[in-house]
Amino acid sequence: MGTVKVTVLAGGVGGARFLKGLRTELRRAYPNGDGGSTAEITAVVNTGDDMWLTGLRVCPDLDSIMYALGGGNDEQRGWGRAGETERVSAELSAYGIGWPWFTLGDLDIGTHIARSSFLRDGLTLTEATARLCERWNPGVRLLPMSDQPVETHVEFMLDGKRHIVHFEEWWVKHRAAVPAKRFIQVGVEAAHPTPQVLSAIAHADVVLLAPSNPVVSIGTILGVPGMREALRATRAPIVGVSPIISGAAVRGYADACLTAIGVETSAVAVAKHYGARPRGGLLDGWLVDEADAVAVPVLEASGLPTRAVPLWMRDADTSAQLAADALALARVPR
Ligand code: GDP
Numbered sequence: 001m002g003t004v005k006v007t008v009l010a011g012g013v014g015g016a017r018f019l020k021g022l023r024t025e026l027r028r029a030y031p032n033g034d035g036g037s038t039a040e041i042t043a044v045v046n047t048g049d050d051m052w053l054t055g056l057r058v059c060p061d062l063d064s065i066m067y068a069l070g071g072g073n074d075e076q077r078g079w080g081r082a083g084e085t086e087r088v089s090a091e092l093s094a095y096g097i098g099w100p101w102f103t104l105g106d107l108d109i110g111t112h113i114a115r116s117s118f119l120r121d122g123l124t125l126t127e128a129t130a131r132l133c134e135r136w137n138p139g140v141r142l143l144p145m146s147d148q149p150v151e152t153h154v155e156f157m158l159d160g161k162r163h164i165v166h167f168e169e170w171w172v173k174h175r176a177a178v179p180a181k182r183f184i185q186v187g188v189e190a191a192h193p194t195p196q197v198l199s200a201i202a203h204a205d206v207v208l209l210a211p212s213n214p215v216v217s218i219g220t221i222l223g224v225p226g227m228r229e230a231l232r233a234t235r236a237p238i239v240g241v242s243p244i245i246s247g248a249a250v251r252g253y254a255d256a257c258l259t260a261i262g263v264e265t266s267a268v269a270v271a272k273h274y275g276a277r278p279r280g281g282l283l284d285g286w287l288v289d290e291a292d293a294v295a296v297p298v299l300e301a302s303g304l305p306t307r308a309v310p311l312w313m314r315d316a317d318t319s320a321q322l323a324a325d326a327l328a329l330a331r332v333p334r
């Protein structure tokens with residue numbers, strides 16, 4: 001009896017919900033102590049949203065997942081820590097530093113201080129993340145996509161002027177309402193997937209693409225030189241879950257990101273954007289929502305095994321069932 005290894009490419013909040021469901025499903029399918037197989041989840045996480053802010057290294061997607069799986073997230077608000085206060089941020093703005101539209105909570109700042117301290121001691125981001133996770137016990141191995149900093153910047157025109165800003169400024173301050181001209185991955189030329197990421201992809205039994213933003217979460221991960229090649233080379237089946245249901249992003253502004261790169265906001269277009277592996281793309285399977293069932297014959301005719309299942313991750317049960325459906329399409333034995 002061995003260990004079933006599941007590797008997931010993920011962004012922040014959509015990634016966290018999916019990973020939580022996957023963890024539930026695998027704990028159910030492989031209960032501990034029965035002498036049988038066990039399961040191990042590794043998440044390869046987008047770090048394109050990372051930044052230095054008020055002297056601290058902030059990693060929004062890694063933290064969204066770490067808090068959500070560690071039980072420390074704010075369920076109502078959908079991001080950050082439960083029971084937050086913002087006293088430190090008020091002090092920082094009195095000094096005129098930081099981003100007024102991107103408030104960091106006091107508890108959250110504790111995480112960023114710890115991370116910055118680890119990095120200053122010479123740890124890699126992978127090692128620093130592992131240290132943070134010792135406290136949170138997410139039950140999933142969290143790996144940044146790269147140890148080299150890669151930051152997504154967004155170019156747009158506003159008031160007749162060209163602007164290039166950090167992704168979070170476009171997303172949070174402008175609510176992605178100003179049409180993006182392009183996304184730039186600053187630092188990507190010098191970046192590569194970590195050895196841990198390459199190993200997690202090469203030795204996986206199945207690779208899943210979470211229903212994360214196809215452009216600025218999954219797209220950023222795929223943009224790291226060598227990542228696509230590693231995925232194309234793995235023997236594991238790669239199954240993706242559509243983040244688009246009935247032609248709309250379920251939460252957030254993924255539609256604005258897709259429009260910017262010339263991809264229609266539909267489950268079919270996103271699947272074609274990733275591509276079917278036999279035709280030079282990445283996917284061996286794709287899940288669309290039941291509302292998009294008409295996409296199934298279309299995509300199957302183009303060589304991509306596709307199933308229509310409920311894709312709304314409303315709670316623990318629906319998220320776990322979605323993970324089970326993804327594993328079933330990948331034919332992971334249970
Ligand atoms: P972020 O980094 O916090 O923006 O989160 P991700 O990139 O991981 O995920 C954001 C994407 O998740 C959004 O673009 C949505 O389209 C998608 N999403 C959010 N909730 C759901 C859901 O319940 N079902 C599906 N299928 N997709 C979802």
Ligand code: CA
Nearest residue numbers: 011012049061
């Ligand atoms: Ca993100």
